[in-house]
Amino acid sequence: MTDLGPTGATAKNMDYPLNGWYVAGWDHEIGRKEITARTVAGRPLALYRTEDGRPVALADACWHRLAPLSMGQLVGADGIQCPYHGLRYNSAGRCTHMPAQETINPSAMVASYPVVERHRFIWVWPGDPTLADPSLIPDMHQMDSPDWAGDGRTIDVAANYQLVLDNLMDLTHEEFLHSSSIGQKELSSSDIDVTHDERTVTVTRYMEDIEAPPFWRKNMRDRFPDFEGRVDRWQIITFEMPSTICIDVGVAEAGTGALEGDRSRGVNGFVMNTITPVDRRRSLYFWAFMRNYCLDQQRITTQLRDGVHGVFAEDEEMLMAQQEAIEANPDHEFYNLNIDAGGMWVRRLIQAAVEAERMMEQGASSGDPVATPAEGARAVR
DSSP states (O other): OOOOOSOOOOTTOOOOOSSSOEEEEEGGGOOSSSOEEEEETTEEEEEEEOTTSOEEEEESSOTTTOOOGGGSEEETTTEEEOTTTOOEEOTTSBEEEOTTOSOOOTTOBOOBOOEEEETTEEEEOOSOGGGOOGGGSOOOGGGGOTTOEEEEEEEEESSOHHHHHHHHHOGGGHHHHSTTTTOOTHHHHSOEEEEEOSSEEEEEEEEEEEOOOHHHHHHHHHHSTTOOSOEEEEEEEEEETTTEEEEEEEEEETTSSGGGTOOTTEEEEEEEEEEEEEETTEEEEEEEEEESSSTTOHHHHHHHHHHHHHHHHHHHHHHHHHHHHHHHOTTOOOOOOGGGHHHHHHHHHHHHHHHHHHHHHHHHHHTOOOOOHHHHHHHTO
C-alpha cells in the first residue's frame, strides 16, 4: 500500500489546471454544418471545422460586443461570422472583415486555442498555447485501433470533475452501487497496489478464483458459449494528467495464467474515460468501452455500450447527490480510507498543477522566478 503522505488535497479543492489537454467533443460532433458551443475549463468555445476538415476552437465571444460566435455562421474556407454585426474572423482568431468600413482595427481578435484530433476526440488546450505539446495527449490508442472494437457516450454531470475522477480511481464502490452488474464482495477484500509519478497514478487489483459477476459472466459466454466455473479478475486503473483514466479490466477462466499475462482464456476490455471540467460544479464525462474479442459483432458492441451506460447512470446519480452534499456542508473535509490512496494521489497532482499555475501567474506579474508545474508536483510527493 502506498503511503498517502501529507494531507492537502481535499473536497474543497475543486479547481482545474488550464495547461492540459481536455476533450471538447467527439470527432463526429464537430463539423461544418453547424458551430458547436462548448465550455472547457471555464472557457466558452465555438468549435467548427475548416473546409479542409481541420478542427478549430475560438473564444465564443465577438471582440466587438461579445456576441456568441457559436450563434453565427461559417464563411469562406476557414472563417466564422458574428451573428450580431457581421464581423468575420479566420481560424487564427483574427478579424478579416468589419461591416461598413475598410480599415480593420488591429486589436480585433478573439483567442484561438490549440486543437488536436486524436483517438476519436477533439482535444483543446485552454491554457498557455506555447505549452501545448501534442505528445502530452493521453494514450487512448484502443479507441481507434483495429485490434479493439467498442463505442461510448457523453454524460453531462452536475458535479465537479474531481468527484468523477475519485469514483473511477476507487472501484470498491462497485460492490455497493453496482451490485446487480459488476459488483462483488471480493472488491473490498482484495489488496490494491498504488504507484505514481509526476503525471500518472496507477491502481492495480487482482482477484483470484472467484465467481464471475453477471456482467462478466455474460461476456465470457459471448466468447466461450459453454463457459462454466470460476474466474480470475483484474482491474488496472491508470490516470494521466489532467483528467483521463483508462481502466484495463477483464476476467479469465481461473488458473489459466491471466494474472501472469496470458489472457487467452478470458475477455479483456478497456474502459476509456476522459472528463472535462465545464466549471467547478459541472463536467462532461466522455467514455467508451473497448474490447479485443468478437470484434465483428455489432450486437456485442451495442449491448456493452448500453449496459455500461446503465452502470454509469448509477454513478451519475450518486455524484450529483455528493456535489449537493458538499455544497450543503461547506466546512466538511473528506476523510480518507486505504481505498482512497489512488484518488488522493490524483488530487495531489491536480492541486500541484493548479498551484504551480498560480505561482507562474503571480511570478509573471512580479518578475520573480517561479516553479514549473513539474516542480510543483514534486513538492507534494
